[in-house]
Amino acid sequence: MDFIFQTALGTYPLAAQCEMLAETGYQGLTMSAWSSDLKSIPLIKPSWGLDVGAIYLIYRQGLESFVTGIFESVEGCTTIELALHSGETVTDLDRRMLEHLLPVCERRGLRIALYPHARYGMQTTSEAVALCEEFNHPLLSIVFNGYHWYANQEKLLEQRLDAVWPWLHQVNIAGSRRSPLGWGGLATIEPLDEGEMDNFVLMGALLRRGFDGRVGVLGWESMGGDVYGNLQRSEKAFRSMEHRLAAHPEWAVLNELPY
Template identity: 45%
Template sequence: MAYRVYAMDFSFYNSMGIYSFEARCEMLKEIGYDAMHLSIWHGERWRDAAKLSSVKQKYGLDVASVYVVLDLSLGENHPRNEGILKLLGSLEGCSTVELAIQSVGRNIRPSDPAGDDIAVKWLEKALKICERRNINILLYTHLSFWIERHEDALRLCRRLNHPNLGIVFCGFHWYAVDGTNLPAILGAVAPYLKQVNLSGSRRNPHGFGDIATIEPLDEGELDNFALLGQLKKIGFNGMIGFQGWSEGGDAYSKLSRSLRAFRDMERRLEAHPHWAELNLLP
């Protein structure tokens, strides 16, 4: 089975600016992607959200998801956080929202369960909207954010046990935060796993967060072939995206490289699934 793929729109950012919404969609369609993605952040790109409803008709692409950042240290009723609820109530052309929870309080550190009650209170309110509108919230792990580890997302999913709440597995953030115990982590999150994003990466003090780089899939030390093998082993059949943050440069060229590399990984896994079975020691 060939996975359906999308590119996160971070791939279209560079030091000179951001490619237009229209150019992004046209490039993705021409390269051969199945879907596009939109980062709205704290609400900075609302105008582009209104364009999502016409993406399928205009470009022949699906919309994989939109990405938003929740910061409850600002207060539950802060306009940024209220804006996410408004988005859930008005979003058209997309049924998936990736939610990165940056903070739940000024004195609560990443992964601290002391923030669970605060996050759950907001999520319960958001999920009531999702029920009415058939929208899924996927918790997005992120280096240095309160939801930093996939175990944090899993803890909330288990507590809320809501059909509209799931998890995105973020290959880079798993690698940068820990990078170990992949089979156990994927096995644990499997019941809630709805999407995956991947990137090439290598440990480097000049990388993102002074920890690791984000690169096209044909670069780096992170073994995405083995990672993909583990995803197949747990039966994951959702959409897979490519991260692209901070890659910069010619987006078309790098997205083409990533897609070619990914399809070649699929080909090899189909023919030789045992190649992806790694041992911890030589």
């Protein structure tokens, strides 16, 4: 996700982002809807060999025109990761927005992947599943974000993945530790080789279910250090987990804590 390139000192230019990703072994990126480079999406694959798997977009009251404009104008990307934040919980404003956007998706060949987000109106996987059940639309799906699941302390990983599974389109992961110094006072966002969140177990649970979709790495300016180094470390950690799971999938099946 391109958040990792938005640092406390500024944002890396698109060319630098793509060159870093290609050089460190990534296959694509998710772009934030506030990026000034959305019109360049069709050029990214031919120029750097990277897919733009999704655009990350936030809906809150007052952003109806902006959100609709993204759906109506995007080219070169067919998935919109949509975080809903029109109130303290999911509201009728969110529902009306989805009612408005799904016909646009049908017309333009797009998909909405609901993005549960800590401290937002739609915080949990349970709320995202409820919306998918309510709308029952083939172009409405869910992102399972390991960071937000962990920060929200939803727990019950296997049960939550089973509940999300019929609509699971994509997975995002990050190193993380619960801390008041983290995002929203909940948890930090760190490279994949740091933190207390056990992404190996999450990846093993996905492997057992046959997940073969896109896995994204969540980055954030709070990581510190240099962006290239954080990308490199996360890619190395991901490939290490991938190789271990291929050789020893049983290692990712844990016993319950004894306390």
